[in-house]
Amino acid sequence: MKRILLWLVFTLVLAAATHVIVVSQLPTFIMGRVISAIGADGTGRIVFSDRPDETARRVVRPSPDLLYSICLYDVSKNPLKIMTGAPQGTYWSVSFFADNTDNFFVFNDSQAQGKPATILLIGQGQQIPPQDGATTVISAPSSKGVVLFRTLINDDARLAEIDAQRREARCDVVLPNEVK
């Protein structure tokens, strides 16, 4: 009887451990797949996606009203400098996601007041020279993750114009001592 109870406890502990590991690690696993799908070209370089339709399969539940631009970050060695561009007369935002899917920072057109903004993403404990007030410095909670730009197509007739304006955004890897 005691032996059966031990086997039962062992099975339940194993089930609980499996459950917790799967649930807690799934976000990191799925983000890792997305990062792999975008590939090394996405680090320090923006991938500008077309307007989503039924063929858009990289990320679930895309909005067909937004233009997505994405770059990857790896701040384990060097910071990433993001220049937002400033599409006019519509909503846009740039959002930062850690490797566990957390959206740890977002900046939008209202905050930018219609002007391009510069955001410097640094790793934990990374030392950089003091920045002027025009640059927003953010510390990433994970060394790798995703920077996602959203630009609203608020008028189909403006699609080409909005598309051209969102392509002014940049993601550049910079050396810590080159950060100004």
Next chain:
Amino acid sequence: MGFILRLLVCLVVGVGLGLGSAYYMIVHGTGQQAVVINGPWRSNLAAGGVDADMYTRATVAVYGLLALNKSETIYYTAREDSAGQAFDPACSYRIEGRDPDARWWSITAYGRDSYLIPNPQKRYSVGKTSVVRATDGSFVIRLSRTAEAGNWIATAADGFDVSLRLYNSGDSVIAGPSTVALPSIVKEACE
């Protein structure tokens, strides 16, 4: 031999129970904190946030990867109509109401695979800047498999759900996400 057999059985049953329960919790969205219900609409206010619990993170990773946190966007999802009945792909529905309190909003239908639903007209969504309103400011959006005039979003034959995005939500949404006025969803004709 008996020991190895028992060990194998326990391993298979234990891992199977762990995987099965994880799948159930993620697919059914149970275990999540900060879930609000507003008529047919459900939202997890912790989605995308750094304070999300592990079930919310897992569900977001599967069904809403790269979701913004609630300070920027609140996402509602409906899988049933305002009468509490699950969407029937054989039926058409009417979404009616007024502009939600947000700087920009959109309503989008997704297939069972959580991707946009193929349709020749490419009518996947209706939003604040594309919706056609009545003179009193109200609107009616039709959800159906066959094209309709006016505000229309295509649905899928094998099932669908609907997302309501509220970008830069207004104070009334932030103060009362479960009580603020949101569009209702009414079943119409079924094939």
